[in-house]
Amino acid sequence: MTARRSLPPRRSLPARSGRWRLVLAGLALLSAALGAASPAFAAEPEVKLSLRPVDAVGSYFDLTLRPGETRTLAVELANQGEVAIRVRTYPADVYTIINGGFGARLRDEPTSGTSDWLDYPTDVFAVPPGEGLERSFTVVVPAAAAPGEYITSIILENDEPIQGTGAVTLNQIVRQVMAVVITVPGPRQPGLAIGTASHKVVADKSTVAVAVENTGNIHLKPVADLVVRDAAGAEISRAQVPMDTFYAHTATLVEVPLAALLQPGGYTIQLVLEDAATGVRVEEDALPFEVPEPPPPPAAENPIVTGLTDVIQQAREGRLLLAVGVAIMAAGLVGGVLLGLLILALVRRRRRAEREG
Numbered sequence: 001m002t003a004r005r006s007l008p009p010r011r012s013l014p015a016r017s018g019r020w021r022l023v024l025a026g027l028a029l030l031s032a033a034l035g036a037a038s039p040a041f042a043a044e045p046e047v048k049l050s051l052r053p054v055d056a057v058g059s060y061f062d063l064t065l066r067p068g069e070t071r072t073l074a075v076e077l078a079n080q081g082e083v084a085i086r087v088r089t090y091p092a093d094v095y096t097i098i099n100g101g102f103g104a105r106l107r108d109e110p111t112s113g114t115s116d117w118l119d120y121p122t123d124v125f126a127v128p129p130g131e132g133l134e135r136s137f138t139v140v141v142p143a144a145a146a147p148g149e150y151i152t153s154i155i156l157e158n159d160e161p162i163q164g165t166g167a168v169t170l171n172q173i174v175r176q177v178m179a180v181v182i183t184v185p186g187p188r189q190p191g192l193a194i195g196t197a198s199h200k201v202v203a204d205k206s207t208v209a210v211a212v213e214n215t216g217n218i219h220l221k222p223v224a225d226l227v228v229r230d231a232a233g234a235e236i237s238r239a240q241v242p243m244d245t246f247y248a249h250t251a252t253l254v255e256v257p258l259a260a261l262l263q264p265g266g267y268t269i270q271l272v273l274e275d276a277a278t279g280v281r282v283e284e285d286a287l288p289f290e291v292p293e294p295p296p297p298p299a300a301e302n303p304i305v306t307g308l309t310d311v312i313q314q315a316r317e318g319r320l321l322l323a324v325g326v327a328i329m330a331a332g333l334v335g336g337v338l339l340g341l342l343i344l345a346l347v348r349r350r351r352r353a354e355r356e357g
Contacts, residue, residue, distance in 0.1 A: 048080040049087060051156040051176035054134055060179040067184060068143040075178065077156050078132025088159040089135070090122035091115045094151045094179065096214070096252040100221065100244030104153045104177045113249070114152040114182065117141060124159050139182065147186020148217025149248045154178045190278040191216030195251075197269045197287035199262070206262040208237075210271050210287060213251040220246045222275040224254040229286075231266045262291045 053061050054074040065071060079085055090107060093115050097103040105111070107122075120137040127133070154177075161171035195211030208228060214220060221243060228237040239256045246252065254271065268288050274281040 045083045045085070045162065046081055047085065047158050047162060047172065047174040049085075049156050049158070049174060049176050050076070050078045050080055050132070051089075051154065051178050052076050053178065060181065062181045062183075063139065064183045064185065065139065065141045067141055067145045069141050071139045072136060073139060074134045074136045075154060076132050076134050077127065079127035079129055082129050084126055084128045086124060086126045086159040087156055088122065088124045089120075089154065089156045091118050091120045092153050092155050092177075094153050094247060094250075096245070096247050096250040098209075098253045098255050099241055100246050100252065102177075102179070102245065102247075104155060104175075107155070107157070114150040114180075117150075117182070118152060118154075118180065120154060139180070141182065141184060145184050146217065147184050148188070149219055150182045150184065151219075151247055152180050152182075154180065188218050189216050190218055190220060190275060190280040192220070192222060192273050192275070192280055192282045194271055194273060194282055194284045194287070197271075197289040199267075199289045199291055201261065202257065204261055206258040206260065206291070207255060208258065208267075208269060208289070209253045209255040210269055210284075211251065212246075212254055212273060214246045214248050216280070217248050218278075219248055220275040220278065220280070222246060222273050222280075225272040225274075226254065226256055227270040228258075229268050229270070233268075236262075236267075264291050264293045266290055 052059065052075065054076055056062075056073075061073060063071060077087065077089060079087070088107060091111055092105040092107075093109070093111055093113065095103045095105065117139055118137060119140065123135075156176040156178075157173055161173050164170040164172070191214065193213040193215045195213065197208065197210050200207050200209075208226075210224075210226070212224075224241040224243060226239050226241065227235055229235050237256075237258055241254055241256065243254070254273070266288065267290070268286040270283075270285050271287065272281070272283045
């Protein structure tokens, strides 16, 4: 049960507080202006889609299939929102994001590898509110598939972006992603490789990165130990990055944001990458990278032009007289105010003396 409580009565302002009325009026106008400029999300339908495997344990497919084997599967695509919506569903390649983790390609990106094992063409259709449908598809493992882990995904999203309203608009695409993991039986062979180092500037601070690759046939969760040294070999930064899932047959970056902007010059990175579960370990002692000189500041909007002839010119008499007149008027106004306050004080003192007498 929700208890109700009354709000305290509104306190009225004194009748003499005219300046407060002006302040409140200004705040009211500002609030109205901000309200008009803010995006209106309440009027937009909320996208509530769901995507789940049929007759499978968990939220994704985890299959073991031999080379040349075929399996028929089904997914449920549902609209849990309050209005009908056109949806798009399609397969998408899976990749490892920076520092590890799951990523799925977007609708306009081509598919390859494991995604092509799925007979799941792109489709666009309308789903009424509160309803869903099942869609069957097949997985065919190529006869020449090598042992190891493979992964792809199925996407469900609204076909057209939900248009925001107001002065600031946000168009929304809501994605549901379901992984399809396929293990081809055979020897498990972990492997890691280290590539080149790089540097970039983000928010006026340095970010260093090293390209890495999972060259094995199983996913890993390695820990990256990274040391940055300057051209003289002195250590200037050190970090440890526990990576999230690093999928087989994918490449990514170990990336570390630094607390300052590195000075221009040459640097090296020492990187050790080790997966405790499998014991695989790789190391590079001196991966070089350069921090370039910062770009020159932009040219001034009003550059100084040389070679011009000097001009000696006095202010016009009329402008000088006007300035003097304004100064005299201002001084007279201040003097009048001070004189009035002095007279008022003397009158009050005289009246006080008469009452006391």
